Amino acid sequence: MKVTVIGLGPGGGADLTGRAREALAACDLIVGYTAYIELVKKDFPEKEVLSTGMRREVDRCRAAVEAALTGRDVAVVCSGDSGVYGMAGLVYEVAREYDPIDIEVVPGITAACGGAALLGAPLTHDFAVISLSDLLTPWDLIERRLSCAAQADFVICLYNPSSHSRPDYLRRACGILLREKSPDTVCGYVRNIGREGEEAHTLTLGELRDTQVDMFTTVFIGSSKTGLLGGKMVTPRGYLQRNG
Amino acid sequence: MKVTVIGLGPGGGADLTGRAREALAACDLIVGYTAYIELVKKDFPEKEVLSTGMRREVDRCRAAVEAALTGRDVAVVCSGDSGVYGMAGLVYEVAREYDPIDIEVVPGITAACGGAALLGAPLTHDFAVISLSDLLTPWDLIERRLSCAAQADFVICLYNPSSHSRPDYLRRACGILLREKSPDTVCGYVRNIGREGEEAHTLTLGELRDTQVDMFTTVFIGSSKTGLLGGKMVTPRGYLQRNG
Structure with missing residues (x-):
């Protein structure tokens, strides 16, 4: 029952930090923009994913928060850093409309x-x-x-x-x-x-x-x-x- | 015969990227400020290290370049990112005074x-x-x-x-x-x-x-x-x- 907003670094893979890799391994569901989900699936092919297209940022964050409220541990993935023009801010904003959940931000290498x-x-x-x-x-x-x-x-x-x-x-x-x-x-x-x-x-x-x-x-x-x-x-x- | 300038992230350990970890595993010698060498030694206890105190930045980069010129693969470690107020710039500057060597910068999570x-x-x-x-x-x-x-x-x-x-x-x-x-x-x-x-x-x-x-x-x-x-x-x- 938690959303972790994870920065994948510029290319995913070798750019991932240990902390990001552990958070991805531990989550139940990975939510993200289609292209970033593709980056993650190489390393975590068995994970359940929910991908949305460009400009669907608000829907994506709502889906993540709603999944967390059903008791799941959800990872929202971003290219680069999750905090620099990433989804971290929007997850905090969207989560205000719901019952309280835990939110954690895991930084990545920004561009x-x-x-x-x-x-x-x-x-x-x-x-x-x-x-x-x-x-x-x-x-x-x-x-x-x-x-x-x-x-x-x-x-x-x-x-x-x-x-x-x-x-x-x-x-x-x-x-x-x-x-x-x-x-x-x-x-x-x-x-x-x-x-x-x-x-x-x-x-x-x-x-x-x-x-x-x-x-x-x-x-x-x-x-x-x-x-x-x-x-x-x-x-x-x-x-x-x-x-x- | 190469210097790799590596950002360890804020705390080393879980903040290291896969790329940084591989570069540390591959090098022959790790050079850095004493406190950052301590961060690295936990994960790479077997590596040869050369640590210098605060404000010895120029000496540290010279030592790294000179060791690379003897044919060794040298890692210079920085807290956070190697490029944001890190040693990457100084390594490039110092290296100009010597025969050409390969220099690579591996970014880390900056503060x-x-x-x-x-x-x-x-x-x-x-x-x-x-x-x-x-x-x-x-x-x-x-x-x-x-x-x-x-x-x-x-x-x-x-x-x-x-x-x-x-x-x-x-x-x-x-x-x-x-x-x-x-x-x-x-x-x-x-x-x-x-x-x-x-x-x-x-x-x-x-x-x-x-x-x-x-x-x-x-x-x-x-x-x-x-x-x-x-x-x-x-x-x-x-x-x-x-x-x-």
């Missing part, structure tokens, strides 16, 4: 961390994470966050940089950042982290503005200190500078 | 994600991660980042909020945030994530200003949308609001 590892070490200093999806967030708030993040000289990690219905959002975001940042700013993007077709690229902010990415892509924009070292995107923490 | 899971779901929307340590970063840049993050209405996660030499930094940071944010803003802090003595607390920003925390603490400051649901700190993503 910011998984993607950074492929590019080098872009997040070794302060950073901001922003989703470019305006399905649930007004675009003017996204613009304000981009502008403030650029003024703060954060490294910026962009989730949901593009989709079929928003093909030009990364270009618009880069335009806002270019008001504050040099077109030579070191950037990178990763695609299909931890999955088949995994790729990582570095480029300048000027080049990024003219690059078409898809919804499986995570984008990194360097701070003024971020550089390229042997092809890797690295933001120095400052140790070498301190030591001379 | 932002591990701590968020304990508090509820504070990071379900855009957020900024800022270290309050001014050992390597000028305080005026930290102030600017705090101020911009508050203007952007990010959820803010603070690393290194305090130390013996900086007992009042969290108070100063809260003072800056309070210029933009309500004293009723929902906040939380976690201590010893994934370790003995793990604890999580929620409170208001006004209360947080008058709270003394230590160097094992990670602090979360909500956005204007963050609320308390049954004692948990939750930032709505907006699904329920969209659906009615």
